Amino acid sequence: MTYEISAVSCEPADWRDTLLGLRDDGFDFFDFLTAVDETDAGETPGFEVVAHLYDTRRGAFRETLVRTRIADGASIDSLTPIWAGAAWHERETYEMFGIDFSGFDDGTGLGLRKLLLPDGFDGNPLRKSFVLTARVSKPWPGAKEPGGDSTDGKPARAPRRRMQPPGIPDDSWGPR
Template sequence: MSKIETLKAHLEAELGPSVHALRLDRGELTLTVKAADYLVVARQLRDHPELKFEQLIDLCGVDYFSYKDMTWEGARFCVVSHLLSVSKNWRLRLKVFCPEDDLPSVASVTPVWNSANWFEREAFDLYGILFDGHDDLRRILTDYGFIGHPFRKDFPTSGHVEMRYDADQKRVIYQPVTIEPREITPRIIREDNYGGLH
């Protein structure tokens, strides 16, 4: 049995009904759990002697709105974490979908892996995903007065407001976006021997 198959067997045995989906694809293992089980499973993944995922190395939000230019069936927002076990030398992708699209929310895993702190703040800032139990959930990349969550697929590409320095008022001001959308047609090169091809 390969190392990844061993990990898969341990996950199935130790997590049992908490496993919503467990998928092995392209040499990577993805575990999906329900939002209600997320924090409990995170603790088991860290503490169980057969699993020992000591490190959370990444956490991000995902917006499945119009996923692959198709209508997505299911919850819109997902939190994806990448875990590492140094002692066992294996990795795992952990996914949890937010039960509500209007107010996406899951438990914070900062009590389990404190490295999740800024990652969860980033997912909140860019996707609007709330993390219940996070001690300091506030924006981390956008400005304090920023409106909306820019990585959501329905966020306008030009944004809502822009800021600039006003010399008369001697301060930064906010105003509605003044960018006019335009369509640019790329120039087409029609040389017979372009690039040395004949």
């Protein structure tokens, strides 16, 4: 027996057909779907949409990763007509990244909707452009400069340059 791992890239227009072909080729188990925010990539900015599949037939140890790159604001075909289990993953990816899945049907007739975040939450928290408000509103640990209060009579060290905590854009992004 061998264990085969492969990766497939396709155009967004071929997304559903590529995955349907893989299902017909024996990749019968849908493991997960997610996205990667590559909106800051130089040549082809957008989102990398990724699906992971397994072939679960006896003696067939195969898995594959299928990728496509879509532009920010573009939609991609839903995989729910192929695998009903893709619904949860597509709802999560829609909520966290703002990616629309056309033809989405989880059997409820409610369409794409929030899955994890509370009602009234605004934004897509896994996008690189999303400002982490908790880091803006809470003081960053170490707000007091080391050496600021010298009690031993020695001069205090010069303060370090203030750093923004990760997830907070610099002021050039405009008001927060």
